Amino acid sequence: MKSISQNKSCKAVAAIVAVGLVLAAAILFWKKEPNQPAGEQEHAAAPSEKAESHGSEEGLVRLSAQQIQQAGITTAIAGEATIVTSVQLPGEVRFNEDRTAHIVPRLPGVAESVSANLGQIVKKGQVLAVIASPELAELRSSLGAARTKEDLARVTYERERKLWQDKISAEQDYLQARQAWEEAKIATRTAQSKLTALGVTPGSGQLNRYELRAPFDGIIVEKHISLGEAVKEDANVFLLSDLSRVWVDVVVTPKDLGIVRVGETATVKAAAADLSATGKVSYVGALVGEQTRSATARVELVNPSLAWRPGLFVNVSLVQGSKHAAVAVESDALQTVDEKPVVFVKVPEGFKAQPVTVGANDARHVEILQGLRVGAVYASGGSFVLKAEQGKGSAEHED
Known part of the structure; x- marks a missing residue:
């Protein structure tokens, strides 16, 4: 009986050992990923190692000196600076109204020829169009008749004066002849003045030929006349403007009226056309618009290349103070990471994104209130490359 009991105990122990071996094999099997060889598991830790190699320190971008040079990254030293504060105002380029003219015939007639075209640059005195006008023919005929009468009255006066001096005729005849001559001269001057007021000369040839001429150098910006068209004396047939100088109308809110003063220097920029120029404030409106609740100021710009075109929207900058x-850095050095301003500071391994608190700024510099010390070397140019590299590193680390 004792032998049978020992055999049963040996069998139980063997069964327990067998079950343990099966469980151990199952545990080892489930530790492996499905359908993944054991050799590949050894490489599973590679991404973390790669992220660690990019830089385990937050915000650090590892770059060698050669990589920095190839990326075009330049550095500067943080230090003192004078920040010029300014106010930005919207504006629009306009015609210089002092050098813009609506050209009208001033006499009714028919367009006999039109030599000026839209957009053409013309010189002072250049013929723009020729009008055939019956009224002009009458005025020139009246002037001719007045001159003839004046000549006849002068001859009569000289004859009567000689007769009176020789005591052949009475003094009354001499005085009447002199009066007639004076009246004839007045009539001639009146007829001449009418033609001068119209800007025409007595001329020769066709009496009805009326030439429209440019009053100054400029560009034809509007044209409302064609060959054979009947025009009235007050018709606006041409709009001529000298664009070598233009006006910029600036919208000034009441809070900025104390800054905008006549004679102040203003910087005008047009982002759409990539233009920039400086000019002087020549006018500040005395009234605030009832609807717009703003005043109008004017900046005059020199426009030799005609790049500033009327109708162009611009931004006008006026110095407010300094x-x-x-501690300040160049404007291009400032970047935004996670919606916070940062400056990439030079470290032995490359560059590190340093969060900062900014203050005043202008077109060249940004004031740093916290986060950066005087003498710190930072990426002044090409900082956007560092921002992009940091973004790549963050993405790889998350993966």
Whole structure:
């Protein structure tokens, strides 16, 4: 009986050992990923190692000196700067109204020829169109008749004066002849003045030929006349403007009226056309618009290349004041990471994104209130490359 009991105990122990071996094999099997060889598991840790190699320190971008040079990244030293604060105002380029003219015939007639075209540059005195006008023919005929009468009255006066001096005729005849001559001269001057007021000369040839001429150098910006068209004396047939100088109308809110003063220097920029120029404030409106609740100021710009075109929307910058910044960096150095301003500071391994608190700024510098010390070397040019590289590193680390 004792032998039978020992055999049963040996069999139980063997069964327990067998079950343990099966469980151990199952545990080892499930540790492997499905359908993944054991050799590949050894490489599973590679991404973390790669992320660690990019830089385990947050915000660090590892770059060698050669990589920095190839990326075109330049550095500068943080230091003191004078920040010029300014106010930005919207504006629009306009015609210089002092050098813009609506050209009208001033006499009714028919367009006999039109030599000026839209957009053409013309010189002072250049013929723009020729009008055939019956009224002009009458005026020139009246002037001719007045001159003839004046000549006849002068001859009569000289004859009567000689007769009176020789005591052949009475003094009354001499005085009447002199009066007639004076009246004839007045009539001639009146007829001449009418033609002068119209800007025409007595001329020769066709009496009805009326030439429209440019009053100054400029560009034809509007044209409302064609060959054979009947025009009235007050018709606006041409709009001529000298665009060598243009006006910029600036919208000024009441809070900025104290800054905008006549004689101040203004910087005008047009982002759409990539233009920039400086000019002087020549006018500040005395009234605030009832609807717009703003005043109008004017800046005059020299426009030799005719790049500033009327109708172009611009931004006008006026200096408001200046501030001394104890620590400042160049404007291009400032980047935004995670909706926070940062400056990439030079470190032995490359560059590190340093969060900063900014203050005043202008077109060249940004004041740093916190986060950066005087003498710190930072990426002044090409900082956007560092931002992009940091973004890549963050994405790889998340993966």
